[in-house]
Amino acid sequence: MIERDQAYGTIAEYLTDQLIVTGIGSQAASLFKAKDRPENLYLRGPMGLAPAVGLGVALAHPERKVIAIEGDGSLLMALSSLAAVAHNRPKNFVLICMDNGTYEAGGKGTTINAGGTDFVKTVQGLGITLAESVEDLEALKQATKRLLDSQECAFLHVRIGARKGPFSPPKLRPYEMKQQFLSALRKAPSRP
Amino acid sequence: MSYVEDLVVAIETAGVKVATSVPDNWLAPVIKKLTDSKSVTHAPAAREEDALGISCGAALSGVRTLCLMQSAGALNTGGTLATLGIAYGVPLVMIITDRGLLGDATIAHFEKARAFRPFLEALGIPFYDLAPDFLNKDQIEQAFLMAESGQKPIALLITKETLGES
Numbered sequence: 001m002i003e004r005d006q007a008y009g010t011i012a013e014y015l016t017d018q019l020i021v022t023g024i025g026s027q028a029a030s031l032f033k034a035k036d037r038p039e040n041l042y043l044r045g046p047m048g049l050a051p052a053v054g055l056g057v058a059l060a061h062p063e064r065k066v067i068a069i070e071g072d073g074s075l076l077m078a079l080s081s082l083a084a085v086a087h088n089r090p091k092n093f094v095l096i097c098m099d100n101g102t103y104e105a106g107g108k109g110t111t112i113n114a115g116g117t118d119f120v121k122t123v124q125g126l127g128i129t130l131a132e133s134v135e136d137l138e139a140l141k142q143a144t145k146r147l148l149d150s151q152e153c154a155f156l157h158v159r160i161g162a163r164k165g166p167f168s169p170p171k172l173r174p175y176e177m178k179q180q181f182l183s184a185l186r187k188a189p190s191r192p
Numbered sequence: 193m194s195y196v197e198d199l200v201v202a203i204e205t206a207g208v209k210v211a212t213s214v215p216d217n218w219l220a221p222v223i224k225k226l227t228d229s230k231s232v233t234h235a236p237a238a239r240e241e242d243a244l245g246i247s248c249g250a251a252l253s254g255v256r257t258l259c260l261m262q263s264a265g266a267l268n269t270g271g272t273l274a275t276l277g278i279a280y281g282v283p284l285v286m287i288i289t290d291r292g293l294l295g296d297a298t299i300a301h302f303e304k305a306r307a308f309r310p311f312l313e314a315l316g317i318p319f320y321d322l323a324p325d326f327l328n329k330d331q332i333e334q335a336f337l338m339a340e341s342g343q344k345p346i347a348l349l350i351t352k353e354t355l356g357e358s
Contacts, residue, residue, distance in 0.1 A: 049272065
């Protein structure tokens with residue numbers, strides 16, 4: 001089990017010019033805390049659509065690596081979006097599921113079928129073959145580096161603990177986030 | 193040309209880079225042609241919320257995108273339109289088949305036809321019927337110009353008149 005802040009901090013260490021779309025609530029707040037940057041598009045809604053929105057960014061910009069980060073409860077809410085990811089399988093897309101078995105922003109109740117869903121088998125069954133699960137920090141480091149460097153659509157499941165401390169979402173309004181994200185996109189990537 | 197060929201020409205001419213869809217009978221031939229397009233990346237989805245999410249992602253990253261669906265599916269997308277399309281000011285065009293109007297009445301379509309346009313009005317989404325000669329009227333390009341100037345989703349509705357069947 002990895003602490004939430006450690007998981008986001010580890011992923012942040014490997015970020016260069018990747019474009020990131022986060023799910024609502026804890027995912028947005030955690031990335032905002034770990035590494036706020038113009039290339040982050042924080043969703044305020046709807047719940048569960050970070051994979052779809054990230055897929056759209058990836059299809060629009062095949063020259064850029066795109067990451068979508070979603071929680072387990074949100075991913076279960078929009079499992080059909082995984083079929084869209086699997087159908088299109090853009091080589092520049094990585095989907096990360098942060099799984100703590102809890103609706104962090106929804107009253108802290110247990111997510112449906114918590115601990116009983118094998119997300120890796122689920123996405124592999126849909127056709128995303130490059131998929132793995134990690135439960136410790138060293139494995140997360142290796143997997144993050146490997147999947148961000150891969151030239152294949154990939155899925156990473158990260159088993160994390162419950163959030164500790166207060167919840168601090170990004171300060172920008174959605175319209176301002178859009179403008180910031182577009183400005184970052186207009187800049188040339190820092191690497192080929 | 194048929195409305196199918198006209199629509200694909202209009203979409204390609206407008207410079208659409210990413211199109212998403214969930215099919216119905218009227219849209220299926222359009223989607224088939226879009227899949228073969230050399231200039232449009234077509235991304236099918238299993239549900240309309242997903243299709244709209246993909247389109248929003250593409251639009252939020254600065255490319256022209258549209259989303260094809262039926263009115264029944266559009267009715268599923270209220271939360272996505274409100275919290276993403278409208279809240280973020282996403283300039284995308286939705287092409288929606290408005291089923292169940294006069295001349296297209298079946299038990300399956302009746303109730304959604306009554307709910308659909310009030311649903312768009314409640315969300316404040318501008319919507320316009322696609323004319324049978326929409327290609328000559330440049331309605332697809334005009335819809336994008338409106339979406340981009342207003343930074344808001346726009347809906348173009350396909351009816352039996354659009355198909356030239358009434």
